[in-house]
Amino acid sequence: MDDQNKNLILATALSFLVILVWFVLFPPEEPPVTQTPPAVTDVQNEAGPAASVPSSADPGATSAVTDTAPVADAPRLPVETPRLTGSISLAGGRIDDLLLNDYRETLDTQSPNVRLLDPVGGPLSYYALFGWAPGGGLAAGDVPATDTLWSVETGETLSPGTPVTLRWDSPKGLVFRREISVDDDYMFTVTQSIENPTDTAFRAQPYGFIARHNLPELTRFFILHEGVVGMADGILTQKKYDKFEDLDVDPQLGAHAETIPDAQNGWIGFTDKYWMTTLIPEPGKGHKQVMLFQPGSNIFQTQTIYPTVDIAAGQTVSQTSRLFAGAKEWETIRHYQNDEGIEGFLDSIDWGWFFFLTKPIFAVLHFLNGLIGNMGWAIIGLTLLIKALLFPLAYKSYSSMAKMKELQPEMEKLKERAGDDRMQLQKEMMELYKKEKVNPASGCLPILLQIPIFFSLYKVIFVTIELRHAPWFGWIQDLSAPDPSSILNLFGLLPYGVPDLGALQIISLGILPILLGISMWLQQKLNPAPTDPTQQMIFAWMPWVFMFMLGSFASGLVLYWITNNTITFIQQYLIMRSHGYKPDVFGNITSGFRKKKPDAE
Incomplete structure (x- = not known):
């Protein structure tokens, strides 16, 4: 993945993160409740x-x-x-x-x-x-x-x-x-x-x-x-x-x-x-x-x-x-x-601005729930259907990313030839992309499409009564509420409950948010870390920041995100291997734990 592609993904992810932070920390102020005695009834x-x-x-x-x-x-x-x-x-x-x-x-x-x-x-x-x-x-x-x-x-x-x-x-x-x-x-x-x-x-x-x-x-x-x-x-x-x-x-x-x-x-x-x-x-x-x-x-x-x-x-x-x-x-x-x-x-239900997405998303979710009999598995089924619909775009995107990897030796040669001439480098890179029929921005298209789908599903889970008190299995008995398990008592292994922490409840992570962070982290490991130190640091922290931010969101939404990340990981891995590029996931994981040697004097 070249620097331009990484920058676009980074900008998209950071924009998404800003919106999430705004949702949680800065909702608009509501007017104070007017305290009046019960109204008379004449x-x-x-x-x-x-x-x-x-x-x-x-x-x-x-x-x-x-x-x-x-x-x-x-x-x-x-x-x-x-x-x-x-x-x-x-x-x-x-x-x-x-x-x-x-x-x-x-x-x-x-x-x-x-x-x-x-x-x-x-x-x-x-x-x-x-x-x-x-x-x-x-x-x-x-x-x-x-x-x-x-x-x-x-x-x-x-x-x-x-x-x-x-x-x-x-x-x-x-x-x-x-x-x-x-x-x-x-x-x-x-x-x-x-x-x-x-x-x-x-x-x-x-x-x-x-x-x-x-x-x-x-x-x-x-x-x-x-x-x-x-x-x-x-x-x-x-x-x-x-x-x-x-x-x-x-x-x-x-x-x-x-x-x-x-x-x-x-x-x-x-x-x-x-x-x-x-x-x-x-x-x-x-x-x-x-x-x-x-x-x-x-x-x-x-x-x-x-x-x-x-x-x-x-x-x-x-x-x-x-x-x-x-x-x-x-x-x-x-x-x-x-x-x-x-x-x-039906418009009495608050479908929101993305009604053209929220209405069909809920209709499919309702159908799957009736077929399966469990709203949690229905969310997983919905995620599979969405990923299947977006598969042609994903295939094109991951194929392009694999070709970009194949072009890395040519890219290095271009950089050596161009030296400090950035304009010449950009011109030759565009010519190379055109010759090899590679679109460097195509890798970001699935990510961009996921954002409105994510917010539409968030709206559906938040406003529809069918998700209220809907169980999945085990400890998840309300998909419209955050994961009730908590890292603060080792998910119930320690003999005490977790107090209400108010705004600090975000640190009381449950099992699903932790799985979300791990799934995002593993997905990153399909590609080597970027060479730029600033980007490297941001990409390294991003899964864990999202883990904490989404920890207080509805369990159903976190479940969707985990499923989406898992399917994306499998799709990207298989497609890149089919094009001759074998992602070194284990190597990328271990390299992240190695201490960097100081530069030679």
């Missing part, structure tokens, strides 16, 4: 849609509370599905209490199930609510408020195939009903209707909203989006929590708000790293999407607001929408997108 704080009726509705309508009951003490209706457990509060008919049956907070089998929705009363209340804003002929007390006490008309427990119906009779004689059903996964269907048995026509506007009280617990890593996620007619919207206060203040709502006024297809809600709640209007039905923040009560909201409807005398009108509340599982969300017509729903 309608003035919750009913954004009820306070935002269209001009055709009654302009005097307000959002006063009628027939209220204490929200925290209201009766509840159980929710029991294969994947969800919880309840619905009859105060407002809000869906506000959900646990995920398939997911626990930690790897401990006794750990509590992950809580998705949380009733009012705690510091992080999180719930969905549907209703009607009063229009022509109706005042606020004529429609159910956000804490109006509903009665159960049919059903005792909400479960798949067993919907429930809530009822509320208004002072005007209107009958409001809300039928709620749920499937085997995470999708609720809410059909709300108004029956008008009177002789008077009325108007009302249906809406739904999701509310989060106070800033939720965040992962706080800048490559991950947490906040509002939505789709409106093919356009993806993402808004982080710290950007809500940058929204313009809506004087009518008294809150920071942003509105998408007319969408025919779409959805909007809140996303966490692995979980999501999303309002989904019927496809093809026009609606308005709103995201807002009420700084006084510290409430975040997403809303879907529908056109005002006429309820003629003796008529019943209804409106149906859906609510997704669950885990962001690729296969489940793809089913809702492809089979149930939710446009662009």
Whole structure:
């Protein structure tokens, strides 16, 4: 490998190292969490849609509370599905209490199930609510408020195939009903209707909203989006929590708000790293999407607001929408997108800027996991497939490197002839490369291609729930977490645990990071060390620097890197031997341990 080739590889590797150091040590600062008491739960704080009726509705309508009951003490209706457990509060008919049956907070089998929705009363209340804003002929007390006490008309427990119906009779004689059903996964269907048995026509506007009280617990890593996620007619919207206060203040709502006024297809809600709640209007039905923040009560909201409807005398009108509340599982969300017509729903997963790589990489990884039944072996299988796809480039690259070795005697002769004339040397070298059909930069192409693949896989492992708590074998029981073994207790041989070292956890190396360093070191030994002392020192330290830097990365990513290095070593060794060059790996290893003799006086 000539100096130009080595310089390019060195520059690429150092750039990669700088990016890794930046990822670990210098993530952008997150805004401080605003410490406020739990938000109050009156309608003035919750009913954004009820306070935002269209001009055709009654302009005097307000959002006063009628027939209220204490929200925290209201009766509840159980929710029991294969994947969800919880309840619905009859105060407002809000869906506000959900646990995920398939997911626990930690790897401990006794750990509590992950809580998705949380009733009012705690510091992080999180719930969905549907209703009607009063229009022509109706005042606020004529429609159910956000804490109006509903009665159960049919059903005792909400479960798949067993919907429930809530009822509320208004002072005007209107009958409001809300039928709620749920499937085997995470999708609720809410059909709300108004029956008008009177002789008077009325108007009302249906809406739904999701509310989060106070800033939720965040992962706080800048490559991950947490906040509002939505789709409106093919356009993806993402808004982080710290950007809500940058929204313009809506004087009518008294809150920071942003509105998408007319969408025919779409959805909007809140996303966490692995979980999501999303309002989904019927496809093809026009609606308005709103995201807002009420700084006084510290409430975040997403809303879907529908056109005002006429309820003629003796008529019943209804409106149906859906609510997704669950885990962001690729296969489940793809089913809702492809089979149930939710446009662009897979984009609710944060695929990042390299979505054109992360999406197919995860699709293949998911397929291999289904075939093999183990995500760790699936990562190894994915690495084999990637290396197979890149093999033509690798073959060309390693063949070129072998030819470069064959040209070393000619190169030495050129250097002797050119002496200090660098321009003449470069010219003759280019002529030699052209004559022998050798491209000195081709050896770097596989390395350059590996960088976007590496970061795409890093993104996939970091954001997809399928890697969360996914075991490989032995001590690796969570491929999304760093290797839990530690050199500080000789990987469990010494009778004590390893304390949490915080930022210094990087020195608590596990088995996988050490294997990574060794694999990089062996790969270097396919070639003699560079003659330049500075380059020689940098190349000598590089495997061990990467070993420490990647030690705190997800085990799945380190596993990919070890597999990639091992396959690269085998490929390069065999290809170079096929071209008559026999890498002296053992000699290069032993030469690194020999002490250099001082130059003769």
